[in-house]
Amino acid sequence: MKTSNLPFHERVDTAFQDDFLQESLKKAQEKFRTGKANTYKPLGDPERWRKRAEEIRKHTIDNLDYYLDILANNIEKRGGKVFFAKTAAEASQYVTDLARSKAVKTVVKSKSMISEEIHLNQALEKLGADVIETDLGEYIIQLAGETPSHIIVPAIHKNRKQIAELLSKVAGKELPDDPPGLYQFARKVLREKFLQADLGISGCNFAVAETGSLLLVTNEGNGRFTTTFPKAHVIMMGMERIVPRWKDLDTLITLLPRAATGQKITTYLTAISGPRSENDIDGPEELHFVIVDNGRLNAVGSKYQEILHCIRCGACLNICPVYRHIGGHAYGSVYSGPIGAVLSPVISGFDDWSELPYASSLCGACTDACPVRIPLHEMLVDLRHDQIEQKLSPVTERMAFKMFGKMTATPKYYTTGLKAGKTMLNLFSSREGIEGGVGKLKNWTNERTFPSPAPQSFRSWWKSRKKNNDVKEV
């Protein structure tokens, strides 16, 4: 899941240095925001839809074991194979074993975040297989040797010039940076790969329990090639990506493209129920569902259970001001933005993600944007709290807040504290306010004037006013 060994602040700094990234994220958010607003409008009251979607997700996750059982039975009934992977390693092992047993040479993949999460490509490449991402965005970042910087728009940080350079390397000659031409070139390369491939790996937008079906939501059509051409098809699925019935899917599929890319519907909706049967003219001979836990069960029954309601639309990334400025790579996890800041530590602890819960101004835009109403910004505060409980926060901070607690409960200490604060701040004050300072104050004053304490606090003004009034009344 981890995508970088650099410290958080260095990753942020890298994003700040990247002018294109800054410009591109701003534009993309603008586009998604407008699109989302426009496509939500005809739905009438969006709150009703969101509440319904939340109910469906809640019911599903509350009964996850039950629906996974139904799903698995129905997949098997249709001739598919099911493998429950507890860990990333187990999931990866299953797929590599399969590839090895079939002496797989070429693997085509349509977009799958879970395969990014478990670093599946690297594992397959170790076998000597040629692994090709066929979602255009994923293909681009694969060529660049990078990880996705957005959960639905993986190459959002790349401009056409950079893309032309990457594709030129494949072409062995310089390609002009015009998008239709580049598109045509990529299509040609990928078509050949589809024809060669002996294994197709896809993600899973939803698995429908009642029929054991996979639903893929795509715009480029590569998903269909991936799942139809190769003889074997592996579906990588996070264990929460399940809906009980087609009827429930109706609600979720109405919201997903709207919340994600501001589309009413995507170009392709692909439903796959089982491998090729006797009467089918195409489709894989073998179908494998790899259902991955990899820490998701940590969330079940905890205060973070609702994070499993996520339908991976990216609406929280598309609205988040922090994401807009630092981009996806700064999060250091394959899951970025507010969802990444919650999901990463929830499923794999604080070792690699201690800063992420703090990378939010708690403005709540993510929670408002979420089509299934996950209280993302509240979870971020809970994750901060967990770090304090685990004594992961700095000792000085813990002491300061202990003092803060005492002060707030004792007015005498509070006023003394305020006076002490005032005296200290006055040391740095000029007529214009505070422009320098040390420590945390300096962090503020780098770019901002900090106000000097008022010569007379409100409470002291009130005291003197009351005194005067009392005198008048006498």
Place this chain on the structure above:
Amino acid sequence: MNVSLFITCVSDLFYPNVGKSVVGLLEHQGAGVDFPEEQTCCGQPAFNTGYYDETRTAAKHLIKVFENSEYIVSPSGSCVSMVRHFYPKLFEDDANWQSRVKSLGERIYEFSEFMIKVLKVTSLDATFPGVATYHQSCHMSRGIGVIDEPLQLLKMVNGLELKDLPYKEDCCGFGGTFAVKMHEISEKMVAEKAQHIQSTGAQYLVGSDMACLMNIGGYMHRHKMPVRVYHVAELLYEGVTKSENKQSTVS
């Protein structure tokens, strides 16, 4: 009607004029105002940093101090959101405090919300010539859903032209300790906000949360952007005073 003022730590220490303006306006509307002097902070700095025990200590004190107040008014949407929205969460497992928490949440109002919803103010004799834009703070708008009330009040002011702020729903980058813990990101956010404000051509930036205004105003001051910052209450009170002075000169 008796109203108790919850000043908030930021306004108490840095912006006493906000409190004075709230007192002035409420009294102008005929309300009796008191200021329970035992009050401290709502605990939000601790809460947002994740220190729940310390927040509970602060919350219990605040609950006790305002236990007998009929109405509580505060010039901060953020602090009201803390009390109304997050106190219940902090005490969800504590039956002894739940009803007291609930009661406080029902009696506390953000200033403009109180003016419109409780005092039902529909007009003000206030004059304040100039061009202003309004920053809708996140906790106030998303937390307690107070968006239109301050605008309704500002529209009652003679001579004040209101410019719509582009991307008004975007955060200014304050976020409490976020502003210093993640100051690099916070700086980018406030720079963007300041740019949006400048693009309106407004002379005045009006808001309902001094913490956000301290952030935006601090950035604009440092970068020599000629925009003056006002809390809604300050602007209204100055407007009312201006109108009164004018009238007394005429008569």
